[in-house]
Amino acid sequence: MPGSSSSSVPYVCQRESKRMATAPSITSPSLHKFVPRISTESMGFLSHAPQSFRASPLSKNLPHLSISRKPLRKPFHVSAVAAPTASVAGFDEMVLGTQRKYYLLGGKGGVGKTSCAASLAVKFANNGHPTLVVSTDPAHSLSDSFAQDLTGGTLVQVEGPDYPLFALEINPEKAREEFRTYSQKNGGTGVKDIMDGMGLGVLVDQLGELKLGELLDTPPPGLDEAIAISKVIQFLESQEYSMFTRIIFDTAPTGHTLRLLSLPDFLDASIGKILKLKQKINSATSAIKSVFGQEENKQQDAADKLEQLRERMVKVRELFRDTDSTEFVIVTIPTVMAVSESSRLHASLKKESVPVKRLIVNQILPPSVSDCKFCAMKRKDQARALEMIQNDPELTGLNLIEAPLVDVEIRGVPALKFMGDIVWK
Secondary structure, three states, X not given: OOOHHHOOOOOOOHHHHHHHHOOOOOOOOEOOOOOOOOOOOOXXXXXXXXXXXXXXXXXXXXXXXXXXXXXXXXOOEOOOOOOOOOOOOOHHHHHHOOOOOEEEEEOOOOOOHHHHHHHHHHHHHHOOOOEEEEEOOOOOXXXXXXXXXXXXXXXXXXXXXXXXXXXXXXXXXXXXXXXXXXXXXXXXXXXXXXXXXXXXXXXXXXXXXXXXXXXXXXXXXXXXXXXXXXXXXXXXXXXXXXXXXEEEEEOOOHHHHHHHHHHHHHHHHHHHHHHHHHHHHHOOOHHHHHHHOXXXXXXXXXXXXXXXHHHHHHHHHHHHHOOOOEEEEEEEXXXXXXXXXXXXXXXXXXHOOOOEEEEEEEEEOOOOOOOOHHHHHHHHHHHHHXXXXXHOXXXXXXXXXXEEOOOOOOOOXXXXXXXXXXXXX
């Protein structure tokens, strides 16, 4: 199995546990004891975070934030660890670089994208970078990964890292509910206020008196990605986010992610068509103009706003394709199905001109001279998948990072630090 002879994998089955118990102890704190019990007092209220940051948007005072670290309550150690992994992620380059700020982690569902994204965020924060980790997956698991309530669609400070680390779970359902509430209270006009905040208010102008609240009861495909794009625009344009030197996106499974990355192209083309249509309308008869109920200067103002939105979409598109500031990291597991999907994902990312340098293969089993039947068959399957990666023209040129299968859940900042120290070298 390529690269497995020196892989680092904490894993225990019944047959191997006795053998590993006699191995030299590793001076790593235990993962079994690190998961904090979350009380109703700490859930959602960030009792140790500054008052101005509790369940509220990031304030303009954030660059002056001072954070006092609380010592971890309990040390931890793993049950058993094989030899250190040989794969090198090139983290020194990642942490020292001044241009590359955005990292997107994506892949097939269930491969450990969130754990990899959260561990990278903790690693960056512990190495001097104020960091923001954002989940664009409608089925969020950042809260589970950090063992902290991050729901609500607002920035929440993560407790534990050396430097500021904030997390945000984009909440499409909450946004849709806000649309419905505003529409009901304001006869449809309040929707524009929300859309304005997303930079999409001009689209409401074009739709006139159409009841958006009714449409959003059955939202169109891609709305989740549109909301995520609006947040990316905020990251690019708002001074509130300028303090973050690293922003990490924990993306949804492959299909959603590809829609997210292709959406700026789609909106750019659509807005271009709308602008051309408006030019024809502006040159039409006064009878047609009266149908829209707008004076010429108002029509021009709407056209200017559409052009401004188009330029913002171009900016987001350029961000996703900027090899200096952005990198997409593919996460997979050593199974034939997952590797095949990762190969197709990389081909799609290349088509979208999204830069990819690294491939994380998660949940790799350690080598063993004494296997139970299950472990032996599992290693055989993983060896076949790893050989596929070595021979796949889409994947073979990527920096391969082998991440171990651990014998406990990776949950909470101490565990994420442990994983980050293994994976992000």
